[in-house]
Amino acid sequence: MSLKILILGVNGFIGNALTTAILKETNWQVFGMDIASDKLSGNLSHPHFHFIEGDISINKEWIAYHIKKCDVALPLVAIATPSIYVKDPLRVFELDFESNLDIVRQCLKYKTRVIFPSTSEVYGMCNEPEFNEETSNLVLGPIQKERWIYSASKQLLDRVIYAYGKHQGLAFTLFRPFNWIGPKQDNVFDEKEGSSRVVSQFISNIIHKKNIHLVDGGAQRRSFTFLDDGIDCLLKIIENKNHCANGKIFNIGNPANDASIKILAETILALAKTYPKYKERAEQVKIIDVDSKDYYGSGYQDVSARIPSIKNAEEILGWSPKTDLNTALKKTLDYYLGG
Numbered sequence: 357m358s359l360k361i362l363i364l365g366v367n368g369f370i371g372n373a374l375t376t377a378i379l380k381e382t383n384w385q386v387f388g389m390d391i392a393s394d395k396l397s398g399n400l401s402h403p404h405f406h407f408i409e410g411d412i413s414i415n416k417e418w419i420a421y422h423i424k425k426c427d428v429a430l431p432l433v434a435i436a437t438p439s440i441y442v443k444d445p446l447r448v449f450e451l452d453f454e455s456n457l458d459i460v461r462q463c464l465k466y467k468t469r470v471i472f473p474s475t476s477e478v479y480g481m482c483n484e485p486e487f488n489e490e491t492s493n494l495v496l497g498p499i500q501k502e503r504w505i506y507s508a509s510k511q512l513l514d515r516v517i518y519a520y521g522k523h524q525g526l527a528f529t530l531f532r533p534f535n536w537i538g539p540k541q542d543n544v545f546d547e548k549e550g551s552s553r554v555v556s557q558f559i560s561n562i563i564h565k566k567n568i569h570l571v572d573g574g575a576q577r578r579s580f581t582f583l584d585d586g587i588d589c590l591l592k593i594i595e596n597k598n599h600c601a602n603g604k605i606f607n608i609g610n611p612a613n614d615a616s617i618k619i620l621a622e623t624i625l626a627l628a629k630t631y632p633k634y635k636e637r638a639e640q641v642k643i644i645d646v647d648s649k650d651y652y653g654s655g656y657q658d659v660s661a662r663i664p665s666i667k668n669a670e671e672i673l674g675w676s677p678k679t680d681l682n683t684a685l686k687k688t689l690d691y692y693l694g695g
């Protein structure tokens with residue numbers, strides 16, 4: 357069946373990769389909006405891709421019309437960078453929560469299925485060995501720790517979407533990316549320290565010959581998921597065979613790629629030395645410790661470990677991640693440092 361899919365934030369890290377995969381592997385039509393299109397250049401002329409430059413807080417009529425017209429909506433617009441949670445928490449609330457609530461309500465109104473990006477951050481400082489979509493507690497710090505505004509905003513939207521589903525018939529699926537990494541995530545050529553998520557930040561440091569900072573020593577761990585694996589899972593969610601994804605929450609992560617930030621830094625730096633153009637710069641970069649208060653400010657609090665249970669995705673969708681950490685990092689570095 358040829359689905360009509362609305363992607364808001366279609367030029368983003370997930371949006372552009374998802375669009376490329378849809379256009380390559382399916383006969384679905386994509387209707388996409390974003391404030392920019394620099395990551396979409398290969399897709400703009402595709403007959404199944406319909407792009408408009410616009411802002412979700414302004415172009416509301418276009419959005420309402422397309423929510424009505426499409427079978428599925430993926431509202432992917434959000435700020436997802438921890439330094440901004442701490443520096444500008446209200447902007448995070450307004451965009452990630454308020455603007456998206458509006459869109460979810462329109463999906464309810466027009467009976468359009470919504471596939472919504474929740475986040476690994478909703479589990480917060482949960483200390484279970486694996487985070488489970490149905491049983492894990494969602495553990496956040498005090499209000500003064502402003503980092504949690506993103507997690508709290510996303511959690512409340514998860515709860516609102518779930519309630520619209522249960523009590524008013526909204527067709528929904530929630531997905532939780534666990535530290536997806538890959539090409540076109542953040543702008544590694546931006547010199548500003550702290551403006552990116554960790555892998556792009558470390559690559560940016562190497563490009564600009566600056567030392568890599570390990571926040572609070574780098575013992576904290578994440579499970580890194582290669583973008584292409586995550587996109588495969590999203591395609592299965594959109595496809596929704598026998599309505600299997602309806603009303604479900606899926607962690608999309610790679611438990612086998614659990615690593616400390618220190619090991620991550622050492623691996624990226626060692627790999628960077630194998631790219632002739634960057635070898636000399638990488639040899640000058642040192643890995644140094646920094647206090648989180650100095651790096652992010654006093655509103656920051658960290659997650660010490662974050663491993664997903666992916667049983668739901670494996671059993672219900674028949675999906676599992678395939679890319680090990682070393683390969684994922686190599687493919688990411690090839691994109692930025694190769695050539």
Ligand code: UGA
Binds near residue numbers: 438553554570617
């Ligand atoms: C991320 C972001 O909130 C979102 O992108 C997303 O919702 C979610 O988690 C996810 O991708 O699953 P976090 O993993 O803390 O949160 O984000 P990063 O900025 O990638 O930081 C990872 C770890 O590296 C943190 O412990 C941070 O303190 C550390 N870090 C970061 C450093 O040690 N040095 C740096 O230069 C940057």
